[in-house]
Amino acid sequence: MVYDEENILLMTPGPVPFHPRVYQAMSRVVFHHRTPEYRKTFGECVSMMKEVMQTKNDVFIFTGSGTAAMDAAIANCISPGDKVLNLIDGKFSERWAEITETFGAKPIRLDVEWGKAVKPEMVSDALEKEPDIKFVTMCHNETSTAVLNPVQEIAEITSEQGKILLVDGITSVGGDYVYPDKWGIDILVAGSQKCLGCPPGLGMIMVGPRAWDVINKREKIPSYYVNLPAYKKSFEKSSEPPYTSAISLIYGLHEALTMILEEGYENRVRRHRLMAEAVRRGMEALGLQLLAEKGCESNTITALKYPEGIDDGAFRKGMQKHGTLVAGGQAHLRGKIFRVAHMNIIAEREILLVLALTGLVLRELGFECESEAGVSAAQEVFLKNLK
Numbered sequence: 001m002v003y004d005e006e007n008i009l010l011m012t013p014g015p016v017p018f019h020p021r022v023y024q025a026m027s028r029v030v031f032h033h034r035t036p037e038y039r040k041t042f043g044e045c046v047s048m049m050k051e052v053m054q055t056k057n058d059v060f061i062f063t064g065s066g067t068a069a070m071d072a073a074i075a076n077c078i079s080p081g082d083k084v085l086n087l088i089d090g091k092f093s094e095r096w097a098e099i100t101e102t103f104g105a106k107p108i109r110l111d112v113e114w115g116k117a118v119k120p121e122m123v124s125d126a127l128e129k130e131p132d133i134k135f136v137t138m139c140h141n142e143t144s145t146a147v148l149n150p151v152q153e154i155a156e157i158t159s160e161q162g163k164i165l166l167v168d169g170i171t172s173v174g175g176d177y178v179y180p181d182k183w184g185i186d187i188l189v190a191g192s193q194k195c196l197g198c199p200p201g202l203g204m205i206m207v208g209p210r211a212w213d214v215i216n217k218r219e220k221i222p223s224y225y226v227n228l229p230a231y232k233k234s235f236e237k238s239s240e241p242p243y244t245s246a247i248s249l250i251y252g253l254h255e256a257l258t259m260i261l262e263e264g265y266e267n268r269v270r271r272h273r274l275m276a277e278a279v280r281r282g283m284e285a286l287g288l289q290l291l292a293e294k295g296c297e298s299n300t301i302t303a304l305k306y307p308e309g310i311d312d313g314a315f316r317k318g319m320q321k322h323g324t325l326v327a328g329g330q331a332h333l334r335g336k337i338f339r340v341a342h343m344n345i346i347a348e349r350e351i352l353l354v355l356a357l358t359g360l361v362l363r364e365l366g367f368e369c370e371s372e373a374g375v376s377a378a379q380e381v382f383l384k385n386l387k
């Protein structure tokens with residue numbers, strides 16, 4: 001078989017394709033983590049992570065996926081009984097509410113139709129109705145619907161009202177603009193296997209001063225492993241995590257972050273935005289409709305509605321047969337949409353390919369479309385960008 005597991009293009013929202021330099025870095029012989037050599041590598045990772053997160057606040061790197069970082073955020077900040085406004089417009093923003101409940105706090109759900117963004121005025125209204133809400137959670141780039149939420153505007157409201165804002169930046173950090181210090185985000189979480197370009201297994205968390213005020217006042221934090229004060233103490237003492245580090249993953253992350261900084265923040269975000277524009281125009285030219293409402297489309301993933309009569313399983317199997325994996329819908333969107341991620345090193349070559357294959361597979365399944373129209377529309381986007 002030509003397209004086996006080792007030779008397939010992942011256009012899925014994590015894991016994503018990783019640069020060979022990252023694999024090479026991960027194949028380094030593992031050295032001991034309680035050494036000056038390793039502390040230097042780990043310390044550099046944290047410094048580079050801060051640069052990529054555009055923050056001067058504390059950043060910690062955990063062993064664990066993005067959800068571990070979300071878990072850490074709630075466990076450390078939120079006490080049983082606290083009222084938390086959970087802004088929910090998809091599966092991942094809903095996860096914040098589930099974790100809130102797990103730790104005995106009171107989730108107050110603000111539900112928005114999946115495919116639409118949370119509007120800042122909805123947040124103001126909700127906070128007005130329940131003034132004793134202390135925390136607000138949200139997902140910046142809602143991967144399940146491919147919607148980008150207006151964090152900056154929402155952060156303006158939460159900062160003004162003295163609420164602590166916890167943001168899932170798992171599929172925006174490293175791929176789109178996120179300015180936690182400038183915007184007023186108190187907690188920002190990320191994950192290694194998305195736009196940061198490193199295999200799964202690391203979660204990152206940025207903790208701002210207002211979040212520290214809350215954490216430092218707590219008598220007891222109900223987590224031993226992801227206890228933020230323990231991470232802070234250990235890092236300040238010796239630039240290392242308190243427990244055994246995921247050494248090979250840190251080698252990979254070090255290389256991945258080096259590559260991000262070599263490309264440059266602005267260039268990287270602009271590239272992600274250009275790829276997103278090309279996918280959107282290309283898919284529309286094939287006759288497909290985006291799930292995301294106009295004006296709030298994600299720049300790292302695109303969700304497309306299936307045309308009448310196209311079966312999700314058959315479509316994705318067809319794509320896989322031609323060497324490309326795309327993702328299906330989640331929860332009630334299962335079978336109704338497919339999602340194409342364009343994160344990390346995905347660029348023109350992969351975008352043109354996924355559009356050509358989408359046209360081919362749709363035609364194989366009997367959908368009438370001009371299969372080359374997707375590629376042409378994307379080419380126009382790329383050519384226009386040269387001018």
Ligand SMILES: Cc1ncc(COP(=O)(O)O)c(C=O)c1O
Pocket residue numbers: 013014065066067068092139141142143144168169170171191
């Ligand atoms: C926006 C968002 N949040 C959270 C998660 C969960 O991250 P993980 O699977 O790394 O725990 C994902 C994973 O796809 C995600 O896209």
